Amino acid sequence: MAKEARIRRPPRRRLHVDDVLVVKKSRLRTAITGTVVGNFMEWFDFGVYGYLAVTLTTVFTGDLPGGLGLLLTLLGFAVSFLVRPLGGFILGPLGDKIGRQRVLFFTMAMMAIATALIGVLPTSAQIGLWAIIPLYLLKMVQGFSTGGEYAGATTYVSEFSPDRSRGFWSSFLDVGSYVGFAAGASVVALTTLIVESNAGANGMVEFGWRIPFLVAIPLGIVAIWFRLKIPETPAFEAEQDAGLTVVEDNADPMARQGLIGIFRHHWRVVLIGIALVSATNTAGYALTSYMPTYLETEVGVSNLMAAVATVPVLILMSACLPFIGKLSDKIGRRPVYGIAVVSTLVLMIPAFTIMQIGEEWAVFIALAMVAIPVAFYVAISASALPALFPTASRFGAMAVAYNIAVSLFGGTTPLFSQALVELTGNTYMPAFYIMFFAALGGVALLTMKETAKRPLLGSFPTVETREEAVEIVEHQDDNPYIDTSTMPLNIIEPPAEPVGSPEPVGT
Template structure:
């Protein structure tokens, strides 16, 4: 990918490049009064092969994160026997599930630290760190001492490792979505970014499948107590080779071109205002409205998403009355099919826009969730499968475009930090608590449809937020120059920029040709 800052004669149109990209109201260059214009060499050209490499290296992290969710969720009962032996069984399960909750409580802290750090030192470095920490923590769970070996103290190192996972996850999704959105061409950002969440749900399905396969094999070899004795360690230890592969991929991904250009502009011009890089306070001050919109959308996405993944097995087993094996395995094929549909929805959003797809998600949350829970009550496998598909529809519509939509709300210089704040606060408050609140509402009211009302409420809230959202499909990211796949496309874009309503050069880090270049024009690799 080549990006030049070519010297331009004074007075030419290209000499009117922005000298202060932080002035959103200014349509003209500071000295000449002429409109700021794009040159072909201003446009980022990122070949499809490099996009694929970048996306693959990012997806593996989300796969690992959700692989661990799948393992921990489906081994919760077994882990209770392993780490809380001697406690009351009900209390022991709560103690183990508290480890899941602790990881969510730490996520905002991870986001507050790692998000602004990613804006300061780069996306790739932070993503490498989060991947290494996550893989290490997951693998170490597999070698922890049990309650039979060290008594009640066994739960403490488990909590510490879950906190490490939560801290790293606080930077993982925010960083990964920022990375893929910045690396993707403007016209196909929805398609490329959707692979990130496809990897997440495949990772969850893989974790659940590994637990099921491990259980079947070790119990056949060593009897019904084998999972408690040693089998529970195997799924966590499988994370070691997976983690090595994932870390290798992360070490090979380049920094995003959009970050490099914005970072150079920040160093060159010491920007101020909304388009500049800010810490936590500055991000909230300049972007509070976008943060609230993003939080509402994230809440709608994750109440439905975590209901489908984390809560549904519990609901099917305790409320509907299906067997534990049926409850565990029923969601796996649904998640795989749903993951396969996400790139299709991402491509659709590139054509029709993000807002129409999000509004369809809000409508589906209201129209499908309650009937799905009613069908689920029949208890038959066919009914359960139909109901799960109905729940998966709004989840897919929300999730399929989120990696492209949410980061695009924020300018490049502060994107990682803003995403980390909005996403992790919302997930911690509303996503990870979905299983807890859903079950508590059933216990409180005696109404088995309360989880459906809970999901639908946030669906309506998310729909209202979408109405206030700026459409971002096909547009360059705020604070970035346009990104395309070929030089011919760049030439065409520059030629038609005066008649293109999607091009706003006032928010782009264009070079002021009258100012001295900080370094010779060259090729960024």
């Protein structure tokens, strides 16, 4: 009997120089700048709302008891996060389908308009407690837009950044975040100083609170203009050219997936992302959005004093982020996350203890201590988290993981922290809350894959010069950071050839 001919399968095509994505620094800077402005606007609103929380309690909740009114105001902050998953679930997969740049332009415009409209809302003095409803609605619009903003921005900067320096370049996204928050706090502090000097102590409640929100109009126009200028990412365009983002394939984890496919193929990595985002944002939102309220209500410092102490800390922390990002390019993302987790567990209780002293110097030192782990978390978020997911589904998967974590745990930090303080009378409850999620993040870190120095999953290598591209191609077989099996390299199928000659058939 004749033996069946064995068919030789052609090997996957090797990586060529023209496959490697070369991104010049000038184009990279344009892309990063256009992305950073969106995060600046998002966090500008957080800064304004956070530092006006006590004032807005009077403006929108009228004569309700202080504790209840403040919780309702903080609920306005939390409700924006509760709708973020909806925005992420819609805008994330849309960004994988039509492109990162288009969705980022849409989120920027929606966010700027909603922030500005808050500045013209009626107050409880005009329409009673109903005033809180349009505030909640606009915060929900903001939440929907930001559901696609950070996931899209991190996806965008990570795909534009060279593999060897992704931590450095991506860190500028969160520089924009915290500078934006500091700008919002500064505008509130300056407005308070000018208004109260000219209109008395009630000036901020009567009309001054509107000014910081209306400042979002010119800022929004500038940000939208920048967003119009940014190009599409090379990684997304390369996948479009390869035809991989055009057709969904439910069976292929590397192909573009809808929500069901994301959970089906990437649920383990989504859980890792949720844990790390929760650890990052409980500490981050405690430092920013909740700290003004905590300092005023629990420590007894003035709104102006809280801003004076917080703004320099945020500016100093922001200046450190690129250096931490560069450190992660050298030693890896996992070790930097480990530093963040350990420093959170070590520093939170001492920081809140020093904060209780209530003096300006003590508040400054305490906030600086809280900022240390936050800096190590956020400096690598934009480079580490998107790299966990393949290019074809990166925007959507990142939106799912990030927004679930932020909506349930991060953005609700002010509300839950204040509620725990009110319930227990223990002013250290925010510290325990932050430490709990840091511990969960540490557990997730044990199963996270290292992504530093490597091409993004599902993408070609990204470099700054053609010389680097040539070097990568020449050493692709012995480079431990190159895995061509995850890249969109088409297999060229020549006619199948039998191996050996079939034996003659005997009679």
